[in-house]
Amino acid sequence: MRVKINGETRELWTLWREGVNVKIIDQRYLPHRFEILTLHNHCETAEAIREMAVRGAGAIGVAAGYGIAQAALEAKEWKLKDFKAYVSKAANTLKNTRPTAVNLFHAIDRCIKAISSGSVSERVASACAESDRIALDDLEASKKMGEYGNALIGDRCHILTHCNAGALAFIDNGSALAPIREAHRSGKRIFVYADETRPRSQGAKLTTWELQQEGVHYALIVDNAAGHYMFRGEVDLVIVGADRIAANGDTANKIGTYEKAVLALENGIPFYVAAPKMTFDIKCPTGKSIEIEERSSDEVNWVWGVDEDGIYRRVRISAEGTTALNPSFDITPAKYITGFITDVGVIKPPFSRSIREAFHPKKDKGN
Numbered sequence: 001m002r003v004k005i006n007g008e009t010r011e012l013w014t015l016w017r018e019g020v021n022v023k024i025i026d027q028r029y030l031p032h033r034f035e036i037l038t039l040h041n042h043c044e045t046a047e048a049i050r051e052m053a054v055r056g057a058g059a060i061g062v063a064a065g066y067g068i069a070q071a072a073l074e075a076k077e078w079k080l081k082d083f084k085a086y087v088s089k090a091a092n093t094l095k096n097t098r099p100t101a102v103n104l105f106h107a108i109d110r111c112i113k114a115i116s117s118g119s120v121s122e123r124v125a126s127a128c129a130e131s132d133r134i135a136l137d138d139l140e141a142s143k144k145m146g147e148y149g150n151a152l153i154g155d156r157c158h159i160l161t162h163c164n165a166g167a168l169a170f171i172d173n174g175s176a177l178a179p180i181r182e183a184h185r186s187g188k189r190i191f192v193y194a195d196e197t198r199p200r201s202q203g204a205k206l207t208t209w210e211l212q213q214e215g216v217h218y219a220l221i222v223d224n225a226a227g228h229y230m231f232r233g234e235v236d237l238v239i240v241g242a243d244r245i246a247a248n249g250d251t252a253n254k255i256g257t258y259e260k261a262v263l264a265l266e267n268g269i270p271f272y273v274a275a276p277k278m279t280f281d282i283k284c285p286t287g288k289s290i291e292i293e294e295r296s297s298d299e300v301n302w303v304w305g306v307d308e309d310g311i312y313r314r315v316r317i318s319a320e321g322t323t324a325l326n327p328s329f330d331i332t333p334a335k336y337i338t339g340f341i342t343d344v345g346v347i348k349p350p351f352s353r354s355i356r357e358a359f360h361p362k363k364d365k366g367n
């Protein structure tokens with residue numbers, strides 16, 4: 001993505017690997033502070049995922065893959081006798097960070113599979129190569145989603161999006177924001193409603209920042225204003241990202257996505273989910289089997305931001321002693337989803353069949 005930092009324009013990925021180090025744009029401080037954080041080992045990478053310094057399904061998948069490459073490099077560097085045990089332990093540490101986005105698990109499994117045989121040096125090379133390939137696959141997938149999704153966007157289209165499914169949630173471009181970027185770059189005069197997305201405000205902090213950098217016209221709205229604009233006929237299309245999509249099309253995404261989908265159907269507005277192959281989990285038959293991450297009640301009771309003196313601080317917004325419930329994701333049942341914008345095209349209902357056919361075409365022969 002092209003970012004302007006202190007007047008200087010730079011072309012950056014959200015995260016990348018430099019030998020054993022992983023570099024990330026630290027998303028905890030945006031849009032107020034732009035910082036690149038260096039993660040020196042797989043434990044630091046796991047911590048960055050848990051603390052959401054790197055977040056978004058695609059980005060945490062890539063980070064987890066890099067984490068396995070780091071573990072392999074660490075085991076080689078320290079000449080550990082049991083290379084396999086060390087990397088397996090690292091895989092568990094990385095898997096125990098955030099449970100909902102399946103990209104993380106798919107990326108770890110891909111890297112572990114890639115290092116199942118060979119000498120230690122060969123396995124280390126394979127871990128690094130596979131993790132780099134995951135990043136490149138994500139990059140390619142977001143380009144494709146941008147192209148396929150752009151075809152659904154007309155000139156003067158008003159699009160609503162939830163959370164941040166942009167370049168920051170991916171390697172570059174994003175999932176939901178990829179078609180929006182593509183439409184803008186192709187000269188369409190689009191307008192984006194960015195839901196603020198409480199409690200962590202990824203929409204307010206990250207989506208607004210990305211749209212501003214890209215030069216797209218947008219407005220930030222509070223989460224509960226979406227219905228108001230839909231009812232007035234001011235939203236033409238909804239595009240969101242996804243953290244895990246079950247075999248029947250039920251979709252886990254940021255908390256609040258479900259109600260946007262219900263409102264969209266009620267108001268006759270197409271509701272699309274943009275996600276690459278890595279986000280589909282055909283081992284999950286329905287949304288009921290997707291684990292939903294519960295996060296700290298502090299994220300609801302307190303908000304972070306800059307004060308008038310430019311000091312970044314946290315303020316409490318609820319009564320002292322309040323217990324807040326904080327499910328990080330919800331499930332949107334497939335019946336509310338118009339289609340999936342994927343890297344292999346737009347998938348339409350009936351989803352149980354079309355998802356299977358899109359990603360496992362051979363198995364369908366004779367069915």
Ligand code: RUB
Pocket residue numbers: 055056057058059101162163164165166169170174175176202240241242243253254255274275276279328
């Ligand atoms: C992010 C979120 C995003 C999806 C899409 O949640 O719900 O919509 O991850 O991501 P969090 P992608 O901020 O809690 O990680 O664009 O990578 O598919």
